[in-house]
Amino acid sequence: MPGLTIDLTIYDDEEALLAGLRRREPDACACLIKRFAPLVYAQALRLLGDADEAEGALQQTFIKACDKLDTYEGRSGLGSWLYRIATNEALMLLRQRSPRVAIDHVADTIQADEIPQHLTPWTLDPAAAALNSELRATLEQALMTLPETLRIVFVLRDLQGLSTEETAAMLGLGESAVKVRLHRARLRLRELLSTYMQEH
Amino acid sequence: MTCEEVIAHLSSYLDHEMDAALAAEMQEHIAQCRNCRVVLDTTQRLIVLLHDEGRHIIPMGERSALFDRLQQAFLNRPPASDSNTTV
Numbered sequence: 001m002p003g004l005t006i007d008l009t010i011y012d013d014e015e016a017l018l019a020g021l022r023r024r025e026p027d028a029c030a031c032l033i034k035r036f037a038p039l040v041y042a043q044a045l046r047l048l049g050d051a052d053e054a055e056g057a058l059q060q061t062f063i064k065a066c067d068k069l070d071t072y073e074g075r076s077g078l079g080s081w082l083y084r085i086a087t088n089e090a091l092m093l094l095r096q097r098s099p100r101v102a103i104d105h106v107a108d109t110i111q112a113d114e115i116p117q118h119l120t121p122w123t124l125d126p127a128a129a130a131l132n133s134e135l136r137a138t139l140e141q142a143l144m145t146l147p148e149t150l151r152i153v154f155v156l157r158d159l160q161g162l163s164t165e166e167t168a169a170m171l172g173l174g175e176s177a178v179k180v181r182l183h184r185a186r187l188r189l190r191e192l193l194s195t196y197m198q199e200h
Numbered sequence: 201m202t203c204e205e206v207i208a209h210l211s212s213y214l215d216h217e218m219d220a221a222l223a224a225e226m227q228e229h230i231a232q233c234r235n236c237r238v239v240l241d242t243t244q245r246l247i248v249l250l251h252d253e254g255r256h257i258i259p260m261g262e263r264s265a266l267f268d269r270l271q272q273a274f275l276n277r278p279p280a281s282d283s284n285t286t287v
Contacts (some may be wrong), residue, residue, distance in 0.1 A: 026271070026275060029271050029275055030267075030271055033267055033270045033271055034267075037266075037267065037270060055266060058266070058270070059266070059269060059270060059273070062270045062273055063273045066273055102284060110207070110208060112201070113206065114224055114237045115204075116207060116235075119235045119238050119239070121238050121241060121242065122241075122242050122245050124245065124249075133272075136253065139249070139250060139253050140253075143250075154250075158247060158250055158251060159250060159253065160207065161251070161253070164217075179211065179217070182211055182213035183208075183210065184214075185212055185247060185252065186210075186243055186247065187207070187210075189250070190239070190242055190243050190246050193246060194242065197242070
């Protein structure tokens with residue numbers, strides 16, 4: 001069995017990779033995992049907030065991808081396709097964890113503790129900043145302190161880049177609820193990160 | 201427009217999901233209100249910052265056993281009906 005120390009350039013485009021996967025070439029399989037598993041894991045972890053559950057979602061994602069590979073048409077790109085499967089897996093786990101409550105019930109207005117308190121400008125220019133590991137850890141930590149209901153919407157909209165409509169459909173929510181939750185998540189994150197941003 | 205109204209509509213403004221008349225009112229308030237200007241600017245920076253972070257992986261550490269399981273799942277999947285492969 002080939003390990004993961006393979007030459008990734010042998011499948012340098014998705015078409016070649018997909019053809020290799022459909023021929024069940026072990027190196028193609030290793031390449032797919034090496035290229036996409038860390039991204040899928042990151043997505044699952046951000047949604048679930050639990051490393052073990054994220055690992056389970058990652059495994060299920062690749063098993064489901066196996067099952068669907070022969071019918072995959074390649075319109076959305078392998079990464080987007082895997083992301084979508086992973087998101088559905090993670091959402092299913094969240095619903096199992098707290099049936100119908102966590103995702104569906106949340107106040108759809110700004111809460112008192114979300115009114116901006118930090119009113120000092122940030123000096124960091126995000127477009128120019130090379131994010132260091134400390135800032136990355138701070139960002140991820142702040143994300144994990146968000147209530148699940150807000151974090152899920154934030155991850156799908158602002159991190160994964162889904163539209164309001166796509167996010168609403170995926171979560172079974174109205175678009176206005178998605179907008180309010182995204183707004184609340186942004187305000188909370190801004191507060192959480194303001195102290196760090198003012199000190200660096 | 202009050203500061204509270206500006207804060208309530210901030211994301212709609214940043215996402216360009218606001219009608220022009222309301223956006224003009226926002227701009228008028230923000231031009232005169234330093235605090236709302238700071239909140240708008242920092243929220244905008246946050247969105248850019250975290251959008252970039254979304255493309256960053258989280259180190260998985262020592263998870264070679266997981267990689268092996270994933271690989272086995274792929275390789276052991278049942279053959280496709282139209283497949284000519286032998287693996």
